Amino acid sequence: MDKKVLIADQINEKGIDELKDVAEIVSNFTISKEELVKEIADYDAIIVRSRTKVTREVIEAADKLKIIARAGVGVDNVDVQAATERGIMVINAPESTSITVAEHTMGLILSLSRKISIADSSVKDGKWEKSRFMGIELNGKTLGVIGMGRIGSQVVTRSKAFGMETVVYDPYITEKSASELGVTVVDLETLLKESDVMTIHVPLTPETKHLISKPQFEIMKENAIIINCARGGIINEEDLYEALSNNRIRGAGLDVYEVEPPENSPLFTLDNVVLTPHIAASTSEAQRDAAIIVANEIKKVFQGRSPKNVLNMPVLDPETFSMVKPYFGLIEKIGKFMIQTAKGNIKEIDVTYCGDLSELRKHDILTRMILQEVLNPILTEPVNLVNATSVAEKRGIIVTEGKRCDAKGYKNLIKVEMKSDFNDVSIEGIMADEPKIIMINGYQVDVETEGTMLISKYKDKPGVIGAIGTKIGKHNINIAKMQVGRKELGGEAVMVLKVDQQVPLNVIEELKQLEDVNDAVAVNL
Structure with a gap:
């Protein structure tokens, strides 16, 4: 075979199987940065997860490389700008975690509404405190979704099975999309006032930094639950601690934090908060799907077809690329x-x-x-x-x-x-x-x-x-x-x-x- 793929981090075997008919596969899950710089020139594609860093130095040593594939969502370990300059596509698998994160969100909601985590600890401590763990039903409650992208939409779908009504805050959702999903679009203040449960699914930007702080907690319902499986920093954790410790709201579920891992956080002392270590996207199915998705994307490129999940550019012939490349900087700034x-x-x-x-x-x-x-x-x-x-x-x-x-x-x-x-x-x-x-x-x-x-x-x-x-x-x-x-x-x-x-x-x-x-x-x- 004239194509060669390096798998630099361990991925699900089903992804490897997808590539065997189109390329020679080399797996080296412990390859060092120095080894990668020396060997990358032999490969047409590389698949990584989080361990391997595809730096500018690596990319500039890659004479044949056409694709850098991240078997997951984020590409923080890939120098996308350097890849773009060299005409190398960077692909990922954004859809692989949508269901997984949505399910984790629902798990946190259920744990908080029925006090499952602290009830579990109580029983394991040899106690039988039934009256302490009075819960609430989700049926008939209002779910507020902040950000109606792929994950937010999946959460809405699952919440309907629990009999919940949904309001959403997303300045960019159309009336048609809202109607199809059966949700009501409201402003953020209305969502905070009306929701029994709120879940966040927006990126961390200067506009969303501490989007939920003391003024927002003050207008929430006393029995409100808030969930964040998106990005740390969207919720002001000091203000969250104050709201929880004073029983201003019922509870909170966090999978992401302003500093990771969190150390000596006062949130650790509370029993109305459920904390998980940034694992919302971590399931065997999500990792399997991510491996299969990026493998299929690589196959498309090798077969002359257009991949779907390109982060920097589509497949361009060399002549067209040389013509449009000088304008990339201007276009980026205008956007x-x-x-x-x-x-x-x-x-x-x-x-x-x-x-x-x-x-x-x-x-x-x-x-x-x-x-x-x-x-x-x-x-x-x-x-x-x-x-x-x-x-x-x-x-x-x-x-x-x-x-x-x-x-x-x-x-x-x-x-x-x-x-x-x-x-x-x-x-x-x-x-x-x-x-x-x-x-x-x-x-x-x-x-x-x-x-x-x-x-x-x-x-x-x-x-x-x-x-x-x-x-x-x-x-x-x-x-x-x-x-x-x-x-x-x-x-x-x-x-x-x-x-x-x-x-x-x-x-x-x-x-x-x-x-x-x-x-x-x-x-x-």
Whole structure:
């Protein structure tokens, strides 16, 4: 066989069996970093789990490598950027753990509602404390799901068997999807007030960090149960301890923690919390399925077909890849800019290619990359270049593409327009020596796409720029560069400040309160 696959971490045998008819298989479950760097040049694909680190050094030594496969969900041990630069696909098995995590979530819910964990300990201690362990039924209770991705949807399906009603908080779920699942979409405050049981299934982002803290616990029902099998840090653990120790809520189930493993946590002293060691995705079936999924993905590539779970790019012929590669940096920055400036649900994204780019046969690859950058920060399941358009469609986002010849004197130009619930954003960018943004909402600027930018819309009159500068100066935020654009004297203008520090949300709010400042937003690129 002319293909060779290295299995660097132990995976289920069924995954290995799937590959035997298409490649020579070499298993080395103890291979060291140094050995991997020396030997990787012989392989067309590598399968890892968590132990093996596929670093830039390993990737740069991989002369033949086409695929890096992670038999699981996360790819923290793979340098995806380095793989992308070398044209190596990174694949994983996101769907392998959906049922497993959903079942673990239900297990924590049942344990807390019926006090199973502490009742077990009591009996093993030789006690018979029946009156101590009065539980509650799930039938007729309201389940609140924060984040309706793949796992959240599976939890909803299982909760229906217990006779539960479901409310969900997810700014990106469509009415059609909600109707099909039989759930009611509400805002977060309503969910917290109405739910008897809450479960979290969102990624950890600056927006979701400590999403559940003291103010949220204070409006929950006294008998409320909260579960987190998503990411540590979404629940403020100090505030959770206070709520549990004061019986402000009934109980909590955690599989993830702000620091892992947690050490000397006050939560250890409570009997109304159930703690598990980040094992929600750990079942033999999930590991079997992960191995089979990545093996089948590798087979597809070897057979000239398109894999489904590519994290960085689809299969591209060398000519197309060489044409689109120079624009990856610009597209990444535009996508990050868009998601950080969106207010509310994203409704439409329109991408227009100008100049030489309008002749590109597969410019939709770049559109998918924009969607990937926009959607990944707000979804738990990975969005890649293969599934980006279908995920956008599922979320009710209308995506359109266009071509035009007028590139405003530049060789190439990309214009992206986004409509969301409460604002419209338009960005035009070029790829010169470095990615640059040359237009924001119709205002001409010249902005390098690195670091933190503070964008303010204001009335073009004396003193406003000074007021903005004074305000951020009081917060010890240093200005590195300033760009100002306006359409007419005395009208609305836009100012882009490149600053040396991230701009806290409270500073943004203070800027918005300034006289003649219409809006302000910080973007971290």
